[in-house]
Amino acid sequence: MGRAAVLAIANIPVGDHVTRKIGGLGFNLDTIWTTCLAGAIVLGLGLWMRRSVTSGVPNKLQLFWEFLVGTVQDQVEASLGPQYRNVVPLAVTLFILILVANWIEVLPGVYHNTDFLPAATADVNLTYAMGILVVVLANAAAIRRKGLRRYIAHYFRPPVVMFPMHIIEEVVKPFTLALRLFGNLFAGGIMIALILAFTTTVFAAPVTAVITVGWKLFDMFIGVIQAFIFALLTILYYEFAVSEEAH
Amino acid sequence: MVLASNFLVPNGTFVVELIAFLLVLAALRRWVLPYVSKAMDERQAAIRKSLEDAEEARRRHEEAEAEYRRAVEEARAEARRLVDEANRIAEQLREDARQRADQEYQRIVSRAQPDIEASARRAAEELRQQVGDLVVTVVERVVGEGLTTEQQRGLVDRTIAEVESQAASSGVSA
Numbered sequence: 001m002g003r004a005a006v007l008a009i010a011n012i013p014v015g016d017h018v019t020r021k022i023g024g025l026g027f028n029l030d031t032i033w034t035t036c037l038a039g040a041i042v043l044g045l046g047l048w049m050r051r052s053v054t055s056g057v058p059n060k061l062q063l064f065w066e067f068l069v070g071t072v073q074d075q076v077e078a079s080l081g082p083q084y085r086n087v088v089p090l091a092v093t094l095f096i097l098i099l100v101a102n103w104i105e106v107l108p109g110v111y112h113n114t115d116f117l118p119a120a121t122a123d124v125n126l127t128y129a130m131g132i133l134v135v136v137l138a139n140a141a142a143i144r145r146k147g148l149r150r151y152i153a154h155y156f157r158p159p160v161v162m163f164p165m166h167i168i169e170e171v172v173k174p175f176t177l178a179l180r181l182f183g184n185l186f187a188g189g190i191m192i193a194l195i196l197a198f199t200t201t202v203f204a205a206p207v208t209a210v211i212t213v214g215w216k217l218f219d220m221f222i223g224v225i226q227a228f229i230f231a232l233l234t235i236l237y238y239e240f241a242v243s244e245e246a247h
Numbered sequence: 248m249v250l251a252s253n254f255l256v257p258n259g260t261f262v263v264e265l266i267a268f269l270l271v272l273a274a275l276r277r278w279v280l281p282y283v284s285k286a287m288d289e290r291q292a293a294i295r296k297s298l299e300d301a302e303e304a305r306r307r308h309e310e311a312e313a314e315y316r317r318a319v320e321e322a323r324a325e326a327r328r329l330v331d332e333a334n335r336i337a338e339q340l341r342e343d344a345r346q347r348a349d350q351e352y353q354r355i356v357s358r359a360q361p362d363i364e365a366s367a368r369r370a371a372e373e374l375r376q377q378v379g380d381l382v383v384t385v386v387e388r389v390v391g392e393g394l395t396t397e398q399q400r401g402l403v404d405r406t407i408a409e410v411e412s413q414a415a416s417s418g419v420s421a
Contacts, residue, residue, distance in 0.1 A: 015254025
C-alpha cells in the first residue's frame, strides 16, 4: 500500500456532521437536510400517485404503493390481526422513508458524512428517533390491550428472577433496532470512502468507477433489506407487545 | 461534555428527526395511504363482483340449458306420441277400408248370384234345346224318316242323359 493510500485512509472522517449549535444543542444540518429531502421525495411520490389513483388499471407508481401497502397489510393482519390495521401506516412510512433515505446516499459525494447528500439513516439521531418511537408505540398498544396492571404484571412473569431480563429486553429493543440500521448504512458509507481511498491510489479512474458503482449497487440492495427489516421488526415488536403469551 | 462529541450519541437533531418522521407519517396517513387502500378495496370489490356475476351467468346458463333439454325431451315425447297416434289411426282406417271392401265384395257377389244362376239355367236350357234338335236331325238323316213327337222326346232325353253323365265323369258341369 502506498503512502498516499495510507494518508487517504487516515483522512477519512468518521461520524463527522455539519453541526450548528442552537441554544446549547447541536443540530446536524446535513442529516436534517437529507431527512427533509427524503421526506419530500416520499410525499412527492405519494401525492403524484394520488393524482392518477384509480381502482381500474393502476400505473406503475400506484402499483408500487399498492404492493407496499398490500404487503405490509398482509403482514400486519397475519401477525397482529385486523384490529391493528393502524400499524400499517407506521410500518409503510418507516419502510419507504428509510428506503429513500438510504438510497439518497447513492448520489455521488466525496467522503462519507461530508457527502453532499449523506444518508440520514447513517446518523443515529434519525434511527434512534424511529426506534424509540416504535418501541414506545408498541408498549402503548400493549397497555391499551391488556390494561396497565396486566402490562406491568407481564414483567414479573414467573420466574420472578427474570424481571431484570424483561426490563433489559425492553430497553435494548429500540437501540438494537436503531443501531442495526445505522451500522449498516454508516458502514456502507465508510466502505465507499475506503474503496475510493484504495482504488484511486492503485487503479486508473475507470476501474475506480466500476468498483464504486458495483459497491453502490450492493449498498442499494442493503438499503432495501434494512428498510424491510426495520418495518418487519416494527410489526413483530407490536406482536410481542400485544400477545398474551410470554416471549 | 465528552459524550456529546461521539457520533453514537444523539444531539438536538433527534428532536428534529422525530418531528420530521411524525410529519411524514401524518401526511402519508392523511393524504396518501387512504387513497391506496380505497383503490385496492374498490378493485377487490370489483373483482369479487365480476366473479359473482360470472357465477350467476354460469348458473343462468345451466338453468337455460336444463330448460332447453327438458323442452327438447318434451317435444320428442310429443312427437313420438303423435307418430304413434297417426300410426294407430292409419291402422284403423286401413282396417275399416278393408272391412268395407270385404262387405262390398260380399254384397256384389250376393247380388250377382241369382243372375249367374239364371244365366246358367238359360244356357243349359238352350244347350238342351240345340242338342235335342241336333239329335233329331241326325236320327232323321240316319233313319230316313220322320219321328213322332214321342219318339223325338224319348230320344232327346236319353241322349242328354248320356251326355250329362259323360260330362259329369270328365269333370265338366253344365
